Amino acid sequence: MQIATWNVNSLKVRLPHVLDWLAINPVDVLCLQETKLTDDKFPRAELASAGYQVTFCGQKTYNGVAILARDTLAMTDLANGIPGFEDEQKRVIRASVAGVHIICAYIPNGQSLDSDKYQYKLRWLSALVAWLKTELAAHPQLVLTGDFNIAPQDRDVHDPAEWVGQVLVSGPERAAFVAMQELGLVDAFRLFEQADKSFSWWDYRMMAFRRNRGLRIDHVMLSPALAQRCTSCIIDKLPRKQEQPSDHTPVVATLAPA
C-alpha cells in the first residue's frame, strides 16, 4: 500500500499536476492540503475519472484538506476536524482506507513567534496530540500525514542559523513533534537512509529550489504496527521542477502487505 501527502497550494491551479502525478504514481492514498476550495468546487468528477474516490473539507481562500483513495479500496469512517476542538479552519480530515486509519492534517503555520497565530498553532498542536492518544488506542493501524509546518530537527533545515527565532523550528513546535513520537508515531522518512539536505518545501523566492534552500515540513508518521511494514519513504522532487509548481512536493511511503 502506498500513501502520499502533498500540499498543493490551490487544487484549482494544481489539479492538472495532481492528475499527471497520479498517472505516473498510482498510489493507493493521496492526502492533499491547502486545496483552497469550498466543497461545491471540489473536482470530484475529474478525480473519479482518474480512479479515485474522495473525501474533502474546504473553505474559500485558505486551508482545505482532502483524502483521495483508489476506488477499488474500501473507504469508511469519514470525518473531519479534531473532536472537541472548535476550529473554523478546515485543517483535518480522516478516513479508513482498506483498514488503515488515515489522518490528513494541515497544521497551522504560526506566522511568527510573537503572533496570535503562533499561540493558535500551539493550542492546535496540543489538541492534536491529546486526540492522537485516543485515536492510536482505537486504531492501531494509523497514519498521520500532511503539512506539519514543523521542521523536526536542524538537519531538516537548509540553514539552521538563518531560521533561529522563526516559526517551524521553535522549541515548542519541535516538542509537539516529539510528543507525537512519544505516543509511538514514527517519522517514516527517517526509517531509511536519506540524502543530506532532503526537503519537501522550498520558497518560491530567491531561486530557493535551484539552490536547495528548503525545509522538510511534510511528513508521514506511522503507528508502530505500520512502521514495521514500511519498506520505503521518499520525497518526489519532480513535481517541484515543473511549470507553475506548488511550493511543496509529495512525500510517499510504501507499506508491505500485512
Add this chain to the structure above:
DNA sequence: ATGGCAATGTTTCATTGA
C-alpha cells in the same frame, strides 16, 4: 533589516503563506 514569489479576493492592492 528588508524583500524576494505565488494564490486569492473583487483586486487595482492587502493578506497569507513558510
